[in-house]
Amino acid sequence: MTLYAFYFLSFLAVLGALMVVFSRNPVTSVIFLVMTFFTIACHYMLLNAQFLAAVHIIVYAGAIMVLFLYVIMLLNLNDAVEQQKTLLLKVAAVVTGGLLMIVLSAALRTAEVTYVDTSVVGSASSLGKVLLSEYLLPFEAVSLLLLAAMTGAIMLARTRRRKAEDAEGGNAVPESEQTESVAYEQ
Amino acid sequence: MNSSLMQNGLVLEHYVVLSIVLFATGVMGVLFRRNAIIIFMCIELMLNAVNLLLVAFATFYGDSAGQVFVFFIMAVAAAEVAVGLAILTALYSKLKTTDIDILSKLKW
Numbered sequence: 001m002t003l004y005a006f007y008f009l010s011f012l013a014v015l016g017a018l019m020v021v022f023s024r025n026p027v028t029s030v031i032f033l034v035m036t037f038f039t040i041a042c043h044y045m046l047l048n049a050q051f052l053a054a055v056h057i058i059v060y061a062g063a064i065m066v067l068f069l070y071v072i073m074l075l076n077l078n079d080a081v082e083q084q085k086t087l088l089l090k091v092a093a094v095v096t097g098g099l100l101m102i103v104l105s106a107a108l109r110t111a112e113v114t115y116v117d118t119s120v121v122g123s124a125s126s127l128g129k130v131l132l133s134e135y136l137l138p139f140e141a142v143s144l145l146l147l148a149a150m151t152g153a154i155m156l157a158r159t160r161r162r163k164a165e166d167a168e169g170g171n172a173v174p175e176s177e178q179t180e181s182v183a184y185e186q
Numbered sequence: 187m188n189s190s191l192m193q194n195g196l197v198l199e200h201y202v203v204l205s206i207v208l209f210a211t212g213v214m215g216v217l218f219r220r221n222a223i224i225i226f227m228c229i230e231l232m233l234n235a236v237n238l239l240l241v242a243f244a245t246f247y248g249d250s251a252g253q254v255f256v257f258f259i260m261a262v263a264a265a266e267v268a269v270g271l272a273i274l275t276a277l278y279s280k281l282k283t284t285d286i287d288i289l290s291k292l293k294w
Binding site: 002003006010013014017018020021022026029030033036037040043044046047048049051052055056059060063064067068071072074075077083084085089090092093094096097098100101104105108113126127130131134135138142145146148149150152153154156157 | 195196197198199200201202203204206207208209210211212213214215217218219220221223224226227228230231234237238241242244245246250251253254256257258260261262263264265266267268269271272273274275276278284285287
């Protein structure tokens with residue numbers, strides 16, 4: 001039963017990944033990527049990592065993919081005709097991917113696997129204990145990283161507008177507009 | 187849990203092969219497409235393949251540290267996407283394109 005579930009989920013995941021690469025419309029790619037992420041979350045459940053499955057769905061399907069969709073809609077790329085690479089480059093890309101697959105499989109085929117028969121618990125409580133005791137410093141560093149990323153994203157999106165207004169002969173952005181853009185980003 | 191997984195015939199090799207296929211698909215997509223947003227999605231695909239393998243290792247080895255690493259990778263991926271998409275938006279407002287063959291210069 002578990003094996004069949006694994007094969008079904010793997011099939012869906014690989015199919016979704018291939019459709020991300022080969023579909024012409026960026027919005028279709030996003031939808032198939034969401035499907036792949038959901039199947040990966042189901043794999044996490046199969047591996048008894050329920051907390052990570054929930055976090056995966058919230059972070060990827062809930063936040064990152066919405067951000068992608070939002071940017072595609074904002075840039076109005078959903079009906080844009082993308083310039084395709086030449087056939088030679090496409091064949092080269094597929095061959096490179098296949099070769100990488102073969103090389104990685106060959107490298108990992110003979111790897112020795114040690115199964116330790118201890119029951120790992122992927123629940124929120126056990127993961128939280130490890131995360132907040134053993135890995136407390138990286139945990140805090142991640143919060144700094146997220147703050148830096150948020151500030152950087154706001155700065156990148158704001159500088160352009162101020163430059164554009166300067167070019168039009170306007171002054172610096174008024175204070176009220178700045179706070180508005182900050183709230184918008186959050 | 188891992189013993190019950192193994193009783194069902196599910197071994198680590200299954201997950202290794204699946205992760206390799208997903209990772210290679212991501213690499214192929216990066217080489218295949220010209221739209222920078224699709225390339226970002228393929229990078230996410232690669233990160234997820236690695237995450238899946240880490241969770242499989244953690245489960246079969248019986249160590250929670252692997253799941254903690256996955257947690258951190260997710261946070262870094264979220265930060266990366268936020269900054270990358272902000273850069274793309276800024277570039278698009280200036281150049282009206284997300285084609286990487288046109289975005290191949292660092293400075294205009």
